[in-house]
Amino acid sequence: MDEFIQRELNPPQQEAVRHTDGPLLILAGAGSGKTRVITYRIAxxxxxHGVLPQNILAVTFTNKAAAEMRQRIEGLLGNAAMSLWMSTFHAACVRILRREAEAARLSPQFVIYDTADQLTLLRQCMKESHIDSEIYAPQSIMRRISTLKNELMDSDTFIQEAGDFGLDEIVSHVYPLYQRRLQDHGALDFDDLLMRTVQLMRRHPEVLERYQHRFRYILVDEYQDTNMAQYHLLNLLAERYRNLCVVGDDDQSVYRFRGANVRNILNFERDYPDATVVKLEQNYRSTGTILEAAGAVISKNDRRKEKTLWTENERGIPIGYFCAQDEVHEA
Structure with a gap:
């Protein structure tokens, strides 16, 4: 295995794969082979090191990414990969909540409402609260509730802190009713999955301890896209063994509108002062010209982790651009 790693990976990739215990931040620039590093690290x-597959939790953001990672691991390890916890954040939370339904005060058969279900229920709650959906857009209220849940603010807490004007006043009426109606239907929405799991871990130390012992090694892909709820969940689970490996690139943080907080990756070394930092700066995807242009733009950001992407690929053709007079000309 070690000879295989030495042959297949560049030196920084090898360092990231061979690191075993303690917190690890892998700053993986675009096209630097981060998925390969994560899968080889697990293998x-x-x-x-004889780590049992069931003691490893690997989380990412999309089902496609999780499936690709699992396929690669199975290619390296075969059936040993079957007992890995490898999934999206939400899928991992569903699994935990169903297992711990009694402590979480849920039915093990709870249903999960998608966006359409949420909007339908929210409109019903607005009607029940005599709130005009022509004046207050249901989508805006739903986005606000989603933000609150991602910030781990439940409806009871929000009622105490909400202002008495504007959208928050409306949300303070709808949010508690929306949560009660979800409970009546035996349902959770996507944001509940994260919030309720964090609440479960905080309120039941014995449950938290059980999962801390289970997940002795935790790996997180696209860490720059994590929100507050995901951040706190990871830190709770990693608190005992501190074997938290996060992979990401602050330069690629583009999901703030969905609650992502780039400070999670920027502050990783503050949260874990003994963290090892490995930079994957060799790009295998792009030409030198593209990397120079991208570097010139992103270097203007003064709140970033310093890194310089480079490549052994050819320089490529010069970058062209087109200035349109208007949207019709652009089309």
Missing amino acids: HLIHM
């Missing part, structure tokens, strides 16, 4: 932990 290395299992094959070289």
Whole structure:
């Protein structure tokens, strides 16, 4: 396995894969082979250090990314990969909440409402509260509730802190009713999955301890896209063994509108002062010209982790641009 890693990976990738215990920040620039590093790191932990697959939690943001990662791991380890916890954040939370339904005060058969279900229920709650959906857009109220849940603010807390004017006043009426109606239907929405899991861990130390012992090694992809709820969940789970490996690139943080907080990755070394930092700066995807242009733009950001992407690829053709007079000309 070690000879294979030495042959297949560049030196920084090898360092990231061979690192075993303690917090690890992998700053992975675009096209730097981060998925390969994550999968080889998992294989290395299992094959070289005897870590049981069921003691590893690997989370990412999309089902597609999780499936690709699992496929690669199975290619390296075969059936040993079957007991890995490898999924999206939400899928991992569903699994935990169903297992711990009694402590979480849920039915194990709870249903999960998608966006359409949420909007339908929210409109019903607005009607019940005599709030005109022509004046206050249901989508705006739903986005606000989503933000509150991602910030771990439940409806009871929000009622105490909400202002008595504007959108928050409306939300203070709708949010508690919306949560009661979800409960009546035996349902959770996507944001509940994260919030309720964090609440479960905080309120039941024995449950938290059980999952801390289970997840002795935690790996997180696209860490720059995590929100507050995900941040706190990861830190709770990693608190005992502190074997938290996060992979990401603050330069690629583009989901603030969905609650992502780039400070999670920027402050990782503050949260874990003993963290090892590995930079993956060799790009395998782009030409030198593209990397120079991208570097010139992103270097203007004064709140970033310093990194310089480079490539052994050819320089490529010069970058062209087109200035349109208006949207018709652009089309």
